[in-house]
Amino acid sequence: MNKLTSPVLIIAAKEICDCSRNHWMGFMGSIFLLLSLSVTFAGSAVTGSLYLPDLASLMSSLSTISVFIIPLAAILLSYDSFVGEDESGTLLLLLSYPLTRSQILCGKLLGHMTVMLLATGFSFGLTAILLLLIGEQYQASELIAAFAQFLLSSNLLALTFILFSYIVSLKSTEKAKAVGCLLLVWFLFVLIYDLLLLTILVSDLSFVNQYVVNILIALSPTDLYRAINLMAIDGGDARGSLAMISQSDWGLAGTYALMLSWIAVLSWISHGVFKRKRL
C-alpha cells in the first residue's frame, strides 16, 4: 500500500485486501464458477442427454441466472462500505485526513469493481477456456467476444448495485438496516420489476407498444442487462416476452449507453449523499 501515491489507489488496494481476507473473493468466485460450469456443462441434462449448448443458448442461460446472482453479490460486497466505517469510527478518521470525499468514494468504487472483476473474470474466464479446449464446435473469436461482452455487461450491472449499496450505506445508521434495505432494492429490481415487466409484455395491453417497453426497460438496470445480453446474441433463442426485450429500439450501443447513464446518475447521487452526510 505504501508504494502507491494516489489516495484513490491506496484506498482501492485496502478494499481489495479486506475482501480477500474476509474470503468474499474466494467465496463469490467459487459460487460464480460453480454456476458457470453447471450451466455450461450440465445445463443440457434436463433434456435427457449431455451435450455442449450452442453459444447463443449458453450466453442466454448464463445471463438469465447471473441477473439474480450478480446484484446480490454486489450488495453483499459493498453494503457496509460506509455504514461499517461509520460504526467503527474510521469514516470520521478518514475524513480528518487530507482526502476529499470524492477520493474516498472513487477509491472504494475502484476497489470493489476490481474485486468483482477478479471474481467474475476468474470464474467465467475459466469456463471460456474450458470450452475452448473441449468444445470443438465453438469458434474461438466468437466465444471470446461473447464471454468478454458477458463479463463487461455483468460488471456494469454489478457496478449499478454497488452504487445502490453506497447510497443506502451512506444513508443508514446501522449495518443491519443497510442490508435489509438493499435486499428490498434487490427484491424490487430483480424480482418484482422484472416480473411486472414480463407480465405487461405478455398481457397484450392496448397501451403497451414497443415505445413503452423501451421506457420500461430503461428504467431498470436488470432489464437493461437482459436486453444487452439478448441483443448481443441477436435474440438467441429468446421466445415470448424475452424476444420483445431483445427487440428494443435502443440497439446494443444505446442499451450500453443507458446502463452507463444509470451508473453516472447513481455515482452523482452517491457523491451528493456523501457530501451532505452529517457527521
Add this chain to the structure above:
Amino acid sequence: MNEIPIKLTDIGLKYDDFTALDGVSFEVESGQTMALLGHNGAGKSSLIKIILGLITPSSGSVNIMGSQGKLSHHKHKINLGYLPEDVSFYDKLTGREVLNYFAALKRVRPTRVADLIDEFGLGYAQDRQLKTYSKGMKQRLGVAQAILSEPGILLLDEPTVGLDPQASKFLYGKINQLKQAGCAVVVSTHELSLVESHMDTALIMSKGRRLALGTSSELSAGSSIKTGIEFAELASWVERDHYLRRFFIDGRLQVESAQKQQMIKYLVSQCQIFDFTLHKPKLEDIYHDLMMHPLVDQSAQQ
C-alpha cells in the same frame, strides 16, 4: 511565527432548532495540553469536529495553524493527528498494514511506521490481524496512527477509556513527550483523575456552553470548593486560637482559594507551624461543583 495552533472565537453551532454550541471561545498554545471536559452531549465532539474541519460552525471564527474560514479547504495544509473515540480499525488487516495504510494516505515514509511500531511496543504483534489485539494494543495502535505525521495539533477523544492503569500511564507518557516537542494537545475525556496531572488547562462544557476555562488553580479559584489544611495537633491549636477556629470544618481548616496565602502566612508567622498538608481541590471535585453551581464560574471565565 509563534501563531496559536488552535484558536476558536465565539463559536456557535445550530442544527435546526437545536443549539449544539453557544458562544464557545478558547485557544490552545504549542506545547500545551487542554483537557476537554463535560457531560455526554455537552458539545465536546462538535468542538473536535470543528477543529478537524468536518463541520462548519454557524457563527464565530476558527483559526487553526493560521488557517481561517472553511477548514475543509485548508486541512490539506494542516498537520493534524486525531484519534476518534472507541475507534475500531480494520479487523482483517494486521497492525503493520493498518499503520502503513494511514501512513500512505498521509504520505508518511514507511520507516516512520517501523519506528512507531517499535516505540509503541507492538513489534511482536505487527503481523497479527487486529481481531487478535487487546483493547490496550488497539489503543496504542490508534495513538501511533494519530502521531504518524508528527503533528502540530493532536486531538484525542477518550484515549484511555477501558484501559488498565499501566496502559493509560503509557499513553499519557507519549502525550507528554509530544507536548514537550511543541505539539498542541486536546484530550476529550471523562477520566478526570487521569488527565488532571497531565493537563495545562481544562475547558469544561455543559449543554453547548463553556462553563469554565483555565488552569487547575484558576478553576479552583472559580469554584466554591475550599482548600483543606491539616497539621499535627490541629485540634488543640483550634481550641486556643480564635482565628483558626473560624476555618475549622470537618476536622481540618478549610479556606477559600483567595484566603489560602493569608492562612499559610498566618500559620508560619503567628503559629510557627511549618509542617502542614494542603489538600487542593481535585479536578473531579471542581468539575462536579461547577456542574452544580455554574454561575459561580462566570467570573472565572472573564
